[in-house]
Amino acid sequence: MKGAPIVVVVGAGPAGVAAARRLAEAGLRPIVLDSGPEPGGRIWRNTGSGAQGLPRLPGHDPERGRHERARFVEWRERIAFYPETTVIDVTRGRLWALASSGEVDSTPWDRLIVATGALDRVVPVPGWTLPGVVTLGGAQTALKTRGCAVGRRIAFFGTGPLLYLAAAQHLAAGVEVAVVGDTSRLRDAVAAAPDLLADPARLRLGLRCLRMLRRAGVPVLRGVRGARIEGRKTVEAIVLERRRAFWRFSCDAVATGFGLVPQTQILDLLDVPFTLEETSGLWLPLLDRAGRTSIPGVYAAGDGARPLGAEAAAMAGERAALALLEDEGSRIDAGRVAQLETTLARHERFARALARAFPHPRVLEAEIADETVVCRCENVTAGDLRRAVRELDARDVSEAKAFTRCGMGRCQGRLCGLSAARILAAIRNVRLAEAGRLRSQAPVLPMPVAARRVPAEDAA
Amino acid sequence: MSGRLATEVAIVGGGLVGCSAALHFAHRKVPCVLLEAGRCGSQASGVNFGGVRRQGRALAELPLAERARRMWSRMDRLVGHDCEFRPTGHLRLARDEREMAELERWAKEAARFGIAVELSGAAALRARWPWLGAGLAGGSFCPDDGQANPRLACPLFRRAAAAAGAEIREGERVHAIERGPRGFVLGTEKGLEIEARVLVNAAGAWGSAIAALLGDELPSEAIAPNMAVSEPLPFRIEPGLGTAGPGVYLRQLPSGSVIFGGGRGVVDLARMRCRPLLESTLATLAQVCAIVPELARALVIRSWAGIEGKTPDDLPVIGASAKVRDLWHAFGFSGHGFMLAPAVGAVIVELVLDGHSPTSLKGLEPVRFAEPVPAPG
Amino acid sequence: MPFTIDGEPWYGRVGDSLLSAILAARSDLGPLAPDGRLRAGFCLIGLCQDCWVRLADGRRVRACTTELEAGMAVLLASDEAAW
Ligand SMILES: Cc1cc2nc3c(=O)[nH]c(=O)nc-3n(C[C@H](O)[C@H](O)[C@H](O)COP(=O)(O)OP(=O)(O)OC[C@H]3O[C@@H](n4cnc5c(N)ncnc54)[C@H](O)[C@@H]3O)c2cc1C
């Protein structure tokens, strides 16, 4: 006899929360796991007391976060929420999670919604491992949730809407912005402008940030072709190269980012097929419009599947939950489905326009200098990778990992995998897809040697 | 790739055994083609623990192990790189009196082969290696054993073999073998045909399947030893460690990471894939905490498994097929063939070309699994 | 909220992450042995694993995802003897 299916939602950011709520409304009582202390993910997470005195930041709405968290409390008893619980391994039908106590427990599952969010994408430049260099998302997190900036005078380097948003937010918070260095060119943005109208609100926000920066006299350099971060023990300056001229800006911190990378480790461990998105150079899980993977019972939603932003993530979460309910044989609201899919399609159009406005700096990445560290965890340089190709015929990133240790460090290749593939493809003179991708290996996040298995309650 | 090739020797399997055989055939100027389903070293030879130890081996393996050990010291000359071999010593640990008795028994037997180990009781053990946990009964230290980097070894052997003239065909999975007028005809999934007078079966966990294609039934099952590795830590564990009975083994790399082995993952032999099992990793780690308690706080950052062929007596099958002429087997290393592989390749080449080898394979030959021939009459 | 870094007393704010509390006091987290390179956190959202620190009570924590607790004793000086 089969009772209600065991439904697990991994990640309690906007996508996971929206999915869980839909499932709870349908009476399914999903298990929701998140490594953070409370739901909301990076965007709606509670802000510490330090953030209380912050002025209003563009594009940041603490009210919204409070509202979402309050709503969550209302229906929280209808789900089984496990905070500070990190999924470290998964097979078809069972998953394992590590609690902050160091205990590992496992649960069987019938259906799984993976909503694990994204991490800033980085492109290594000389000096990027210095203390004081952080990701754009990291700088934002420090500011919004702790009310403390990562420096007094911060340089922003990278590309994408977040570059301008983060810089403007810091400006509004009274932090000095040394420079905004963007690898994309103005003409990329101009060409994409008509399609950016797909989301007028976000376009307006972007323009507002740009105006704020201009008005404050912040130098905004577009078309940056190279960068170098200088400093003895911590960041002292950033040097940006544009039109063969070098511009030096003194600063005590650098925030860097080139868009987002979905955190797809759980999907990868389940052998969900991935495909390379040529424009971005990201490997993305293959999904249908509703968020179904080709593995029965496995769904993906939010930035962890397609980095489209918080609003879209919540809708994708709800859409995946509806797909799950439909697959369970429930009748679902077709009107709502249509509405979600239309809006999500608009978000995708906007994301494609953004990708054209802020293209990934392939050349900069492919031509990372031999001495530059690519894998910060294991101290592997671009030259080491090229040597592995020349001397041992490394054909793809997995082989380069085996020969050089690039990707074998604590972050498990999250930060270096994409750049390593680009460098490899360039020196082998093959398409990026042929350089492959680093495969995920358990544990998804580090686990102490002393991790203890709690006896399984169910007979596995 | 389709097409037809004729050669003297065909080698199936580009693990360390196959690559070493190719290298040694090439040194003797004998034309050979090596066929590897994936890339050389993509299976057991490239993902194993990297232990280069003689200690604890069955006596039948010791002549081969002795020869292999000498080769490991000379890797530089053989393949142009030391494969990161380090003679760190190997410490075999007894957790109780029964295991201690096993250490003592092995020490006595191995002495006959000229292998000396240092036995110590609990107190002496912890005086010498203070990071060891209490509760060990004793240990046996073999100073000349060591460790090497399995991820480098096979690609280096491949490179050396190719440079010496062997033809290496990667991405070619052999799926048919027949006897032809001039020996064997091998067919790969991609449609390549190879004609060869001699066939060397170095297909690892798939060795018995290759043998079976020619009607030679040899017992071996596929297992997937389970491995995990820690973050880099300050270097302290000089020797490789292992428990005397079934349990765990671990070693620390100069870069600081500690590699743990123990338990098994799961295998999909047909797809040539495997994965570790978290339950096995956790069970291994619990034992690690007892053996080196201070490791408890370190972080485990990755786990994996590798596919290995295991025979009923845990000894490899090396030598002439008892059924098929000119077919030579070298597989079924049962979890400890990395160390032996360089020598296995050399010995196979001697047997094929010279008819004899200075290194004894007694107890390892395929004939031990041949069905007893009914007495005439 | 009082805490110590290598024995020296400091004060952090309620709700601070351990990382921001430490970085309010100094510019780095010391090296992450065995690598001598100084670090100070990078992604700040628990993924890059750059900000693990040791506490005197034996715990090891990821500073960016750990809330500051009163009395925490952080050890940042490199200690080659400690794992
Ligand atoms: C996790 C693990 C840890 C280990 N630790 C140690 C250790 O510490 N010390 C030690 O001495 N040993 C160790 N071993 C054992 C050791 O790795 C193996 O015994 C050794 O590598 C075997 O080498 P091989 O060349 O026979 O096999 P493999 O390396 O498996 O090579 C066989 C090759 O044959 C290919 N192949 C198979 N079928 C076909 C086909 N039809 N057509 C073409 N190609 C084919 C495969 O792709 C494979 O590359 C360990 C093994 C594992 C899995």
Ligand code: FES
């Ligand atoms: S940066 Fe390469 S593994 Fe972390």
